[in-house]
Amino acid sequence: MRVPEDIVSFLRKEDDFLIATHINPEGDALGSSIALSMALELMGKRVILYDRDPVPYFYRFLPGHERFSNSITPEASRISNLILLDCNDPERAELSDFVREYRPFTVIIDHHETRRDSGDLRWIVPSAAATGQMIYHLIKEMGIGLTEEMATNLYTAIAIDTGTFRYSNTDSSVLLDASELVNAGADPSSIATALYDTWSRERFELLVHTLNTMEIRKVEDKVWVAITVVTREMFQRTGTGAADTENFANFPRMIDNVLVSAFFREIEDGWKVSLRAKGGINVAKIAEAFGGGGHRNAAGYRIKGDLDKAKEALMSLITQKSVTHYS
């Protein structure tokens, strides 16, 4: 990966940075931000890390997670440079007002496709598996010695965005970079344990109850939809909440012919539906038809009213080839 010279010289020249990332941050946003802040401090720079939201409890194993501030302090507002990581628009970090008011020089470093060109300097690499992979190459390029703490953050960033090397963005460079990060001190198994094997017993029980609700609807011979449901009664019974259902929709995808997993979570006036696909059916189109949105293989929407009717509405849309175009 080629690191642009203007990014490197900007970081070398300037003295103070506000690093911010998107709201509801996940592993790549957090890990790449923390690692870059550590690297810049090793260069003698002043850095403040900002996110609107607190670091989720299951990411508090990341060394340096406590560096994040959730408010723009007077000190932060005096910093002259903003680095936006893992998103490419100040809006995604809820910093539009801040940028308008204080006009910091703004640098964007991201691996997502851009919708519009924000910032004064941009480094966008959609082929990178994670922003963490870009930050790793940036740190190498700047000749800063990688510490174990930086390596742990960057490895986590890459691990989460590739599903520990299971998604289609896993190429040989990702595995090579991961190997080098392990040499620098990242511990693959303790990171994987922190990411995947720290469910509460209650959350696991909720998962089992949810899987017990599974029904398979056959659209065609090898085109199945799996429907699972979690009700408010189930949350009460297990002492859990909505945040505990993260990732639930993925489990029925394990079944060979299940091209779409639809997970219905009861909300006040109806259902929040999470769709997960594995190619063949573009669930973003389905979600959009219900006023929601998302990506090709992961999308969601809300629907009011009765569960059975909500299921039928989904199934009737999936069977319309104009929307789903599996083949």
Add this chain to the structure above:
Amino acid sequence: MRVPEDIVSFLRKEDDFLIATHINPEGDALGSSIALSMALELMGKRVILYDRDPVPYFYRFLPGHERFSNSITPEASRISNLILLDCNDPERAELSDFVREYRPFTVIIDHHETRRDSGDLRWIVPSAAATGQMIYHLIKEMGIGLTEEMATNLYTAIAIDTGTFRYSNTDSSVLLDASELVNAGADPSSIATALYDTWSRERFELLVHTLNTMEIRKVEDKVWVAITVVTREMFQRTGTGAADTENFANFPRMIDNVLVSAFFREIEDGWKVSLRAKGGINVAKIAEAFGGGGHRNAAGYRIKGDLDKAKEALMSLITQKSVTHYS
């Protein structure tokens, strides 16, 4: 990884090989055997692949899986060299009688600890993550060009034995080798889909039934054992078999305080117990106490008689700190 010269010269010198691996073969056994057979054939050798058991249906995506024979044909019995892969005793391949009768020159290549020294030539590397990793280095050392088919088999072998780079045997060399195998044509995401997202509906239903049996036994405050059970009645009800339970023991490990997951599968005269740990408790020691074996974090044994008694026997051993020494 240093490849012993005597192994290389043996493979170069000899002309015909029976490659065999353990009964109930999994991804490492299958992938390393198939890849080695392909490499030897490229060298102009005659190779027969043998396993007592058929290749499980979910491993039939491996290119070359149809090479396996499940019987010792007259042709196979005339071969003068036996290579035993991913196990270190002809007994584990149910080949003790064959070895006694035909006395082939026997080479052992394995990453499991040995209990006794079988074979005429041994290459045992317990620090290797998978036998597939050893075979990769062997093929490189012999200067044979890696084909896409070999790379897919070897990547699968490594992926399954490291849980796609999540287990504690994942070090920087494993990730580096995986990166090179991707360069040689292995496709991480299609292999991961084949390994994890192609369950039959019946197998998934069996998993849900199994998870419904889960009980948590608390050894200490944050030291829990999860026990799950599958009975022959459950196999009948779902139309599944023993091979479908591969990986079942891993699911309860997702719970934070579950240091050991014990999965009891009903067999003719009792129970086959699979133990999975995540550090803290060495399950190989527990399995050995029951006459079984395995690794620190994955081991198994058989026990006769009543289920409740079998559970109690396990729990009473786990609570003996001499065996488990968690801390």
